[in-house]
Amino acid sequence: MVGMELRHLRYFVAVAEKLSFTAAAEALGVAQPPLSQQIRDLETEIGTCLLERTTRRVSLTQAGQDFLVRAKAILHSAQDASERAHAIGCGSVGVLNVGLTGSMLAGPLGKLIHKFQETFAGVDIQIHEMSPDKQIAALKSGQTDISFLRTPPQDPDLMSELAWSEGITVVLPKGHGIVSDSVTLSLLKDEKFVFLRLRDSLFAKHILQCCIGSGFYPTISQQAVEAASLTSLVAAGFGVALIPEFVAKLAHANVTYRPVVSPILSADVYALYHLRSGPMARNFLALMRSDAERLAAELRLG
Amino acid sequence: MVGMELRHLRYFVAVAEKLSFTAAAEALGVAQPPLSQQIRDLETEIGTCLLERTTRRVSLTQAGQDFLVRAKAILHSAQDASERAHAIGCGSVGVLNVGLTGSMLAGPLGKLIHKFQETFAGVDIQIHEMSPDKQIAALKSGQTDISFLRTPPQDPDLMSELAWSEGITVVLPKGHGIVSDSVTLSLLKDEKFVFLRLRDSLFAKHILQCCIGSGFYPTISQQAVEAASLTSLVAAGFGVALIPEFVAKLAHANVTYRPVVSPILSADVYALYHLRSGPMARNFLALMRSDAERLAAELRLG
């Protein structure tokens, strides 16, 4: 005999619980002789009798009683391990680490995460707020599974996919001279601007390029780290700011918002994931894609 | 595939720990192609990939990492269950319930139990003091595995075996007229006797028969339940007593002991055990037999 197998345990447990070889054989869907043979093999392997049998009665030895408990536990563990691995393989169990910047949750991501948690109740979503460069490093090291950025990096290990597009909104201090419902970028060329810190924020660089594209280099009066701070700085009189549409959802009493209608600016958000990202990230992306219509509709509504 | 087997787990753990099919195959003593096949079968059975493999590198998926931990635990449990059952089957692990009367430990039984505990360190000996009839009931119900009595009962389920023989000692109150080093039973025919309660004690009945056999019916002044009480009653002046030799080891200041030399009386102690007693009881009996010479020598020395 080369070794004990789970089949031996399954057979033994059946016999031990029925206290009958014939009844156990029927329950197992095998004939009685091979069952007897397998039990015999098991006893030989272990080196002790597990069952006392006469032709009329089957009973457990002390060793058999102890082994029965353990065999059942082992079979249960095996079943559990199999189901668990399957669930992890399907992405329906585990921890999904999501990297994002603090200002990202104001957009559609919140609803997406909520929907994902409803669909995959076994998955625990951990949100990690971090700066864009940290996000990329975390993705590459495996600390996070998926990340949301406004500008995807060039990296052969990382895949990027457009998650959603937002319009860009200008934030004006209350009582500002511009009163039209919408503005053009060039209209703002003489304003002072509040920017996110150009060193850190790819989004800020993008806005800067848009301004240059509209024929002016913006005067930057102040730089901030957190996107939510921009609105407060505008309210404090430091100038105006260009922010992603959904960040403007965070209403502020002392400012007014105006959509930018020319040029048509977009603040794209990309989902980033590793080439060998797990099934949970794939599920998240799949849900995101299937949810694209809802996001698009929400975008049209503003 | 009919079901997962421990073989699959053994193979998977080998591959997962070596991160190489060829190295794992060599370690397992099988060829590489069947190993690949078995892993593939396992993945099909579970319903998810456990290993990511290229022709140059093997790595674990998340599901594989989780499954590896559980598979190792299962294999360990199986090994442990097997070894444990073997140990119980050998009688080297478990609880041995010994029934005896309180006065029995004064003899060679103490040393025997001590020696058994040294030999079978995994066995926990539980001593149950109870009256003879309770001992028999306990044996038959399985509450005890082995019991020590001075007269074996007639019962088809119970086996008895002579454990040891003691001489019989007469206990005299200090200053008693008999001063010779040894006495004959008939010399005591006019004494008052302290007996164990005849209703309970088979030993007392035996002594009574011996007296009758020596031509007199003893005058019983008092009956006791505990053998150790006999000596105290003699010291208190209730008469003389006939007790097993080893009980006389419990010295008492106000009495003297004299061996009975005629007739040669013996107080036999029998080991009782159930027909289907476990291996621990068998081991105990085997040790008792192999120890018989030592006991006999001790008996000769008195």
Place this chain on the structure above:
DNA sequence: GCCATTAAGAGCTTCTCCGTATGAATGGTG
């Protein structure tokens, strides 16, 4: 670009697990 290494596939062999037929033992019943 070639070679070494590694995993996977094909075909065949061996082993073992299982089913049928049969035997032996025991407990109940007429």
Place this chain on the structure above:
DNA sequence: CACCATTCATACGGAGAAGCTCTTAATGGC
């Protein structure tokens, strides 16, 4: 008391699975 029914063990043959050898495809290093 003998018979019968039930139950477990044994014997043997066949189907299927596991394993081995040979070979192929793919990848990383030189």
